[in-house]
Amino acid sequence: MGKSRTKRFKRPQFSPTGDCQAEAVAAANGTEGEEDDGPAAELLEKLQHPSAEVRECACAGLARLVQQRPALPGLARRDAVRRLGPLLLDPSLAVRETAAGALRNLSACGGFEVCDDMVTKDIMTPLVALLKECSAGLDSNEMSPQEKKDQNRNSIENIANEAMNVLWNICECSSRAVSIFNKEGCLEIVLKFLSRFPTNVDLAISVAYCLQTVTEDNPELLKSFSAPGLHVLESAMLSPVSSMEYILLKTLVAGTIWNLKDIIPSKSQAEIINAILKVLSDVLDLDTGETVIRMQEAEKQRLESAAETEDVLESTSRDALMEDDEMEEIPHKRKVRRKTFVSDLLPSTDKELRETIALLTAQQTALEIIVNMCCTEDPSDDEWEELSSSDESDAFMENSFSECGGRLLSPLCLSHEVHTAFTNYLIPKKIFEKTAFPNSTAVDLCSRSPTWKSLIRKMNTIQCRALVCLQSLVSLLDVDHLGGPAALQTLAQHLSQLLFSQPDFAEHVDFLEAISSALRALLQTMASKNISQCMTPNQLMTLCTAGIHSGNTGVRVNVVSILGITGSVLAKEDGTLETLKTIGCFLLEVATKDPSLVVAGEALDALFDVFADGKEAERASVQIKLLSALKEFQPVFKMKIRKEGRGKYSPDQLCVLDNVKMNLRRFVAYQETVEKRLTT
Numbered sequence: 202m203g204k205s206r207t208k209r210f211k212r213p214q215f216s217p218t219g220d221c222q223a224e225a226v227a228a229a230n231g232t233e234g235e236e237d238d239g240p241a242a243e244l245l246e247k248l249q250h251p252s253a254e255v256r257e258c259a260c261a262g263l264a265r266l267v268q269q270r271p272a273l274p275g276l277a278r279r280d281a282v283r284r285l286g287p288l289l290l291d292p293s294l295a296v297r298e299t300a301a302g303a304l305r306n307l308s309a310c311g312g313f314e315v316c317d318d319m320v321t322k323d324i325m326t327p328l329v330a331l332l333k334e335c336s337a338g339l340d341s342n343e344m345s346p347q348e349k350k351d352q353n354r355n356s357i358e359n360i361a362n363e364a365m366n367v368l369w370n371i372c373e374c375s376s377r378a379v380s381i382f383n384k385e386g387c388l389e390i391v392l393k394f395l396s397r398f399p400t401n402v403d404l405a406i407s408v409a410y411c412l413q414t415v416t417e418d419n420p421e422l423l424k425s426f427s428a429p430g431l432h433v434l435e436s437a438m439l440s441p442v443s444s445m446e447y448i449l450l451k452t453l454v455a456g457t458i459w460n461l462k463d464i465i466p467s468k469s470q471a472e473i474i475n476a477i478l479k480v481l482s483d484v485l486d487l488d489t490g491e492t493v494i495r496m497q498e499a500e501k502q503r504l505e506s507a508a509e510t511e512d513v514l515e516s517t518s519r520d521a522l523m524e525d526d527e528m529e530e531i532p533h534k535r536k537v538r539r540k541t542f543v544s545d546l547l548p549s550t551d552k553e554l555r556e557t558i559a560l561l562t563a564q565q566t567a568l569e570i571i572v573n574m575c576c577t578e579d580p581s582d583d584e585w586e587e588l589s590s591s592d593e594s595d596a597f598m599e600n601s602f603s604e605c606g607g608r609l610l611s612p613l614c615l616s617h618e619v620h621t622a623f624t625n626y627l628i629p630k631k632i633f634e635k636t637a638f639p640n641s642t643a644v645d646l647c648s649r650s651p652t653w654k655s656l657i658r659k660m661n662t663i664q665c666r667a668l669v670c671l672q673s674l675v676s677l678l679d680v681d682h683l684g685g686p687a688a689l690q691t692l693a694q695h696l697s698q699l700l701f702s703q704p705d706f707a708e709h710v711d712f713l714e715a716i717s718s719a720l721r722a723l724l725q726t727m728a729s730k731n732i733s734q735c736m737t738p739n740q741l742m743t744l745c746t747a748g749i750h751s752g753n754t755g756v757r758v759n760v761v762s763i764l765g766i767t768g769s770v771l772a773k774e775d776g777t778l779e780t781l782k783t784i785g786c787f788l789l790e791v792a793t794k795d796p797s798l799v800v801a802g803e804a805l806d807a808l809f810d811v812f813a814d815g816k817e818a819e820r821a822s823v824q825i826k827l828l829s830a831l832k833e834f835q836p837v838f839k840m841k842i843r844k845e846g847r848g849k850y851s852p853d854q855l856c857v858l859d860n861v862k863m864n865l866r867r868f869v870a871y872q873e874t875v876e877k878r879l880t881t
Contacts, residue, residue: 240266241275248284253293260288260299267307273315281307282322289327289364290334294356297331301363304328308370316374325381328367335361336390339397361394362404369411379414383421392430395454398437402446405437406559409453416460423464431465434458438480445492445556448484449563455480456570471618477570478619482626484567489660490640492560497646497653500553554652561659568635568666571628574619575673620682629674629683633692635667636699636719661712668715672722686732689723693735696720701740707747710756717748717759724766734770738780741767742787749791757800761791765807772815781821784811789827793834798841798850802861805838809868819875828872835865 244266247259263281266272285307288300304324308316338357368387371378382388391408398405412434415422438454440447455477458465465473623629639660647653647660671692675683683689700706700716707713727734736744741764748760768784771777785808792804808831812822822828839862846855 241272241279241281245276245279245281245284248288253291253296256288256291256296257293257299260285260296260303264299264303264306267303268310270310273307273311276307277315277318280322282319282324286322286324286327289331294360298356298360298363301331301360301367305363305366305370308367308374313374316371316378319371320375320377320381324367324371325378325385328364328371329381329385329387331364332361332368332387332390335364336393339393358397358401358404362401362407365391365394365404365407365411369407369414372411373414379419379422382415383419383425386425388415388422388425388430392433395437396433398440398447398450399442402444402450406446406450406453409437409450409457412457413453413460416457420463423461426461426464431461434461435476438476445559445563448487449559449566451480452484452563452566452570456566456573459570459574474618474622475625478622478626478628481567481570482628482631484563485628485631485635487560487564488640489561489564489663490643493557493640493643493653493656493660494646496553496557497650503553551652557656558659561656561663564635564663565659565666568632568663568670571632572666572670572673575670575677620678623674623678624682629678632667632670632674633695635663636671636695638664638699638702661709665711665715668712668719672715672719675719675722675726680726680730680732686730689727689730689732690735693720693723693727696723697736697740700744707751710751710753713748713751714753714756714759717744717756717763720744721759721762721766724763728766728770734767736767738783742783745787749787749795754797754799757791757795757797758803761788761800761803761807764788765803765810768807768811769813772811772813772818775817777817778821778824781811781817782825785821785825785827789825789830793830793837798845798858799854801838801841802858805861805865809864812872813868819879822872823876823879828869828876831865831869831872835869838862838865 240262244259244262247255250256250259263276263285267276267281282304285300285304288296289304291297291300304319308319311319335357339361368378368382368391372382391411395405395408395412434454434457438451438458440451458473459477462470462473639657644657644660647656675689675692680686680689683692696716696719700720703709703712706716724734724736726732745760745764748756751757764784764787768781768788771780771784788804788808788811792801792808795801795804808827812818812827842855842858842862846858850858
């Protein structure tokens with residue numbers, strides 16, 4: 202069987218603070234797809250108004266409008282990007298900020314096509330100019346009078362924060378934007394913004410998101426990093442502040458530093474690895490379920506206290522009015538009172554929610570970084586992680602090790618430094634803990650609150666990321682680093698319990714893909730080490746029957762591979778004839794009827810493994826008429842590759858499919874000898 206390879210995680214496509222729920226509302230109301238350029242036309246017209254207040258209101262209106270997907274085509278037709286772009290340099294700071302906010306939402310909700318179109322329409326020119334002006338403005342403010350300095354600095358930093366989010370979203374979606382980032386020297390600007398992390402963590406987080414995006418697979422930018430720039434990153438990652446926002450900041454910066462591994466001096470590499478993993482370990486130590494419960498209780502108490510404060514203030518105001526009436530009767534008695542607003546006494550209304558989201562995002566990011574640390578740098582990972590034949594996969598692994606030579610930090614060559622650090626910081630154990638279902642009390646509390654309900658999905662995402670992370674660790678770490686054979690059997694039982702404790706597991710596609718990937722890697726490792734497996738045939742077929750009907754190709758590939766791994770083990774044992782026949786019929790059905798050549802190829806690969814050797818396997822193959830079925834399917838498979846391959850699959854995928862086709866011819870010849878021997 203081919204070894205499963207984990208897909209590297211890219212940064213999230215959109216800003217986590219972007220709110221695109223309006224699209225779902227429109228769909229629910231039955232308005233999705235309707236064209237209404239009325240609001241767009243009016244708002245875009247007002248962008249040219251001589252009044253700064255009108256321009257600001259128009260930008261704010263567009264910021265809300267772009268969250269509705271049906272409005273996007275109309276905005277594109279009316280060239281909204283070209284009309285908003287100049288307002289990034291408007292004389293009014295308020296207009297600049299709201300224009301950047303509108304572009305931020307547009308880039309977040311519009312997707313790859315909109316972001317690419319924004320680059321085509323030259324949004325990067327005013328955006329880069331705005332970032333440069335913000336940088337210069339922060340420098341000039343250092344010499345301003347205190348009052349003016351505080352007011353302007355806050356405005357400039359707010360504008361910079363919005364602009365950084367636009368830059369992040371666009372660079373995530375467009376390689377042309379990243380090239381412009383490189384050529385325009387944006388690195389120095391964003392590092393200056395990052396250096397303000399002690400006083401503006403929101404801006405620093407936006408910068409860290411952007412940096413993690415632009416430093417990935419960007420050797421040209423790596424050349425631009427200087428020692429002072431690396432020091433800024435180091436200072437942010439090692440910040441002693443432990444609030445949840447700073448935990449997120451440190452996690453993002455750790456991911457950026459990992460991307461810079463190739464330029465870190467060799468004498469510092471071991472130290473940097475330990476510093477990165479220390480940050481990730483500390484993040485994973487935190488119990489998100491307990492945090493959700495605690496923060497919801499804190500929010501409840503704060504709101505109750507605020508309500509009591511409001512009652513006191515209303516009572517005070519009534520008393521004050523009576524006192525004022527009395528003072529009118531005594532003119533010589535003077536009393537000066539500052540007008541008090543309830544809002545003066547209330548903190549930000551979503552403080553606890555924002556902090557909790559920051560922690561959940563930090564944990565998800567930490568798990569993604571660990572996956573990326575474990576993954577190969579092979580460019581075909583994104584194209585063909587689902588299917589690889591045994592010959593090609595083994596050759597790939599051997600080549601990966603030989604090509605790495607002695608490079609300390611090359612993935613798959615982390616056998617000493619990273620493996621040791623993983624063990625020292627108990628990374629496998631902490632990831633194992635994160636694979637459990639979210640805290641049921643926390644989920645229940647979130648489900649009752651409209652504002653907290655979205656956190657349920659975030660908690661589920663952390664579980665899925667942990668399962669993918671587990672897949673990577675099981676594939677790469679030695680069995681001893683994972684706790685030995687007994688620990689792997691315990692892990693297999695844990696995954697089985699997770700899977701079958703949910704009767705509707707097939708409906709949760711993300712979870713099913715993640716857990717089937719982890720099971721595939723674990724069973725492969727156990728089979729290679731001759732460790733007995735613990736899934737019963739009934740459990741196995743339940744998983745595979747549910748998984749093969751999934752619309753997700755990755756799920757179908759995983760369950761087919763799991764069948765192949767388990768079947769190849771059973772083929773060497775006695776008394777497994779009926780189970781092998783069931784597995785064989787199932788795999789034949791998938792190979793001949795699945796619409797995806799990727800899945801069909803994996804099913805054929807699994808058949809080759811299951812029926813390659815063993816007396817029980819030979820008897821089963823004859824009884825299910827495997828040879829005649831494969832002979833009939835062989836020309837069909839060749840024709841499908843010829844007709845569908847070029848248009849639907851990448852060159853790497855076609856190469857693997859050709860390998861499967863060649864192995865099919867060899868396997869048919871082998872089965873002919875088996876059948877002749879058993880029937881004569």
